[in-house]
Amino acid sequence: MLCDYLVQILTARVYDVAQETPLDYAPNLSARLNNKIFLKREDMQSVFSFKLRGAYNKMVNLPPEMLSQGVIAASAGNHAQGVALAARQLGTQAFIVMPVTTPQVKVDAVRSRGGEVVLHGDTYDDAYTYARQLEVQKGLTFIHPFDDPEVIAGQGTIGMEILRQYQQPIHAIFVAIGGGGLISGIAAYVKRLRPEIKIIGVEPVDADAMYQSLKAGKRVRLSQVGLFADGVAVREVGEETFHLCQQYVDEILLVDTDATCAAIKDVFEDTRSILEPAGALAIAAAKAYVEREQIQEQTLIAVACGANMNFDRLRFVAERAELGERREAIYAVAIPEQQGSLRKFCECIGKRNLTEFNYRIADEKEAHIFVGVQIENRADQAKLVETFEGCGFKTIDLTDDELTKLHLRHMVGGHSPLAHNELLYRFEFPERPGALMKFVGSMSPDWNISLFHYRNNGADYGRIVVGMQVPPHEMKQWQAFLDTLGYRYWDESQNPAYKLFLG
Numbered sequence: 001m002l003c004d005y006l007v008q009i010l011t012a013r014v015y016d017v018a019q020e021t022p023l024d025y026a027p028n029l030s031a032r033l034n035n036k037i038f039l040k041r042e043d044m045q046s047v048f049s050f051k052l053r054g055a056y057n058k059m060v061n062l063p064p065e066m067l068s069q070g071v072i073a074a075s076a077g078n079h080a081q082g083v084a085l086a087a088r089q090l091g092t093q094a095f096i097v098m099p100v101t102t103p104q105v106k107v108d109a110v111r112s113r114g115g116e117v118v119l120h121g122d123t124y125d126d127a128y129t130y131a132r133q134l135e136v137q138k139g140l141t142f143i144h145p146f147d148d149p150e151v152i153a154g155q156g157t158i159g160m161e162i163l164r165q166y167q168q169p170i171h172a173i174f175v176a177i178g179g180g181g182l183i184s185g186i187a188a189y190v191k192r193l194r195p196e197i198k199i200i201g202v203e204p205v206d207a208d209a210m211y212q213s214l215k216a217g218k219r220v221r222l223s224q225v226g227l228f229a230d231g232v233a234v235r236e237v238g239e240e241t242f243h244l245c246q247q248y249v250d251e252i253l254l255v256d257t258d259a260t261c262a263a264i265k266d267v268f269e270d271t272r273s274i275l276e277p278a279g280a281l282a283i284a285a286a287k288a289y290v291e292r293e294q295i296q297e298q299t300l301i302a303v304a305c306g307a308n309m310n311f312d313r314l315r316f317v318a319e320r321a322e323l324g325e326r327r328e329a330i331y332a333v334a335i336p337e338q339q340g341s342l343r344k345f346c347e348c349i350g351k352r353n354l355t356e357f358n359y360r361i362a363d364e365k366e367a368h369i370f371v372g373v374q375i376e377n378r379a380d381q382a383k384l385v386e387t388f389e390g391c392g393f394k395t396i397d398l399t400d401d402e403l404t405k406l407h408l409r410h411m412v413g414g415h416s417p418l419a420h421n422e423l424l425y426r427f428e429f430p431e432r433p434g435a436l437m438k439f440v441g442s443m444s445p446d447w448n449i450s451l452f453h454y455r456n457n458g459a460d461y462g463r464i465v466v467g468m469q470v471p472p473h474e475m476k477q478w479q480a481f482l483d484t485l486g487y488r489y490w491d492e493s494q495n496p497a498y499k500l501f502l503g
Helices: 001-011 029-034 051-060 064-069 079-089 106-112 124-138 149-165 179-193 209-216 240-247 255-269 276-291 311-324 341-349 380-392 402-406 435-441 472-485 494-499
Strands: 023-025 036-041 071-074 092-097 116-120 172-177 198-204 253-254 298-302 326-337 356-359 366-373 393-398 422-430 450-455 461-469 488-491
Touching: 001 149, 001 179, 001 253, 001 472, 023 149, 029 036, 029 255, 029 276, 036 071, 036 149, 036 179, 036 255, 036 276, 051 079, 051 149, 051 450, 071 079, 079 092, 079 106, 079 179, 092 106, 092 124, 092 341, 106 116, 116 124, 149 179, 149 240, 172 276, 179 240, 179 356, 198 276, 209 240, 209 253, 209 494, 253 255, 253 276, 255 276, 276 298, 311 326, 311 402, 326 341, 326 380, 341 366, 341 380, 366 494, 380 393, 402 422, 402 461, 402 494
Parallel strands: 036 298, 071 092, 092 116, 172 198, 172 298, 198 253
Antiparallel strands: 023 036, 326 366, 326 393, 356 366, 422 461, 422 488, 450 461
């Protein structure tokens, strides 16, 4: 199988539509990490991602009679554009099934390249199932986004280019994983010629299907996946890609949303280009790897695999990048409700820059302050807690608390004496018309909404936090509601930040 992939990659037909992308040195990031960091710039392809390589290699090798009948694919973005572009180049029709939740900018991009868009379902899985039905009904050929040897070989040409472009020692290559097609192709080529180079896969902490599968020794299907890095939000990896990753991938690192946002900012500062979340995963993992291994003066290559970013999402990325880079910390600080306390608190902060400061009187004896502070690193974050405690102020570090970062810092109001039997839950749902109405309409009319916060982040999904007054004897009905709703949820009723500022 190894020799087969080596031959297939060396003979892959990709350059009719793809370009050999540059391997760019990242000077700022390299200086900060004290290692040589190079970015393989797949975001510079005409469709702003690597996906056209595999799609075109698969389609150009189809028998003429199959190609002439048309092709079909299921995708929320990058694969769709690759298939549409390849179909136009080869003179055939491409049908692309996309979830109804797909942002209009991505739908328009597919149509502008000649693809016929069919909107169906809320998720990729819904679109995939419907595409396979249309495949049979219309006599089309399905172009799989990752689990196909010719698609894998097309993506593997990236590994071929890397080794040709950089012939000195390479410590590791970092590659994002969705279904596994990209890393499988790169690994199959690199490990054949330069087996000493580490191939490190990267997944989001909430979409880690390959990590879970390799750990279990078999393919694992996730019940839910996080949607921030939508380009890799895959519930189950491919059968072929799983076996290739078992054989050739050295390890998989998991990164969170904040680290991904920080990586987007890092690349922008070095290149003035803006990657999509999935496209920045490899950079985030390279940073985490350097911190973990404490290596210096090594060469690390990160594949910047996509830049199909929604402009409206940049606000969220900018907010979370500072947290991901540990340049901001968030605290809840309790000070005595008496004259001079606030001055003493400010003296503890010293000359540090404040990013946020919220206070509302709520208790005769104690005041609770919500404060954001610019910091230098993680050690500085912990040092501030010691400083506040040393001044006699009880302090809770909320920097890693999702409720705080997503909702609490944008809310006002305070405690309410009317909020009896209040439960607090966070929900994540597809950002489409009617989603909020589905949520509200499915609740018991006997339950009162006592708190509600929603903020549009320009993403394919929405996030809300809801306070609900549910009598204790109706908790079974409440759980039944949660089970049938179909949205991801988190119980935040015991969250310390909620109790301090809202509960």
